[in-house]
Amino acid sequence: MGIPGGGVIAPDFTLFPKYCGGCYQAGDSAAVVSRGLGAHSVPVRFMNPAELVAVELSPQVSAGL
Structure with missing residues (x-):
């Protein structure tokens, strides 16, 4: 479930x-x-469209190559 600006529940x-x-x-990561x-425990995707x-x-x- 999401709202504009972020998710509500994971x-x-x-x-x-x-x-x-x-x-x-x-950092470097x-x-x-x-x-x-899909949906997890609650089969609802409110303001959180599925994506692949x-x-x-x-x-x-490297700069030296």
Whole structure:
């Protein structure tokens, strides 16, 4: 379930999850979080459309090469 600006409840019933969908970066690490395709315990997707994410990975090119 979502509201404009973020999610309301996560599949583990956590309220207002920090990572509810999108791209996140912390230092040298990056994560892509999908909102998912289905419904969890409650079969309702209110203001939270299903999505399928395709991520293309490519090698990082060093400046010295």
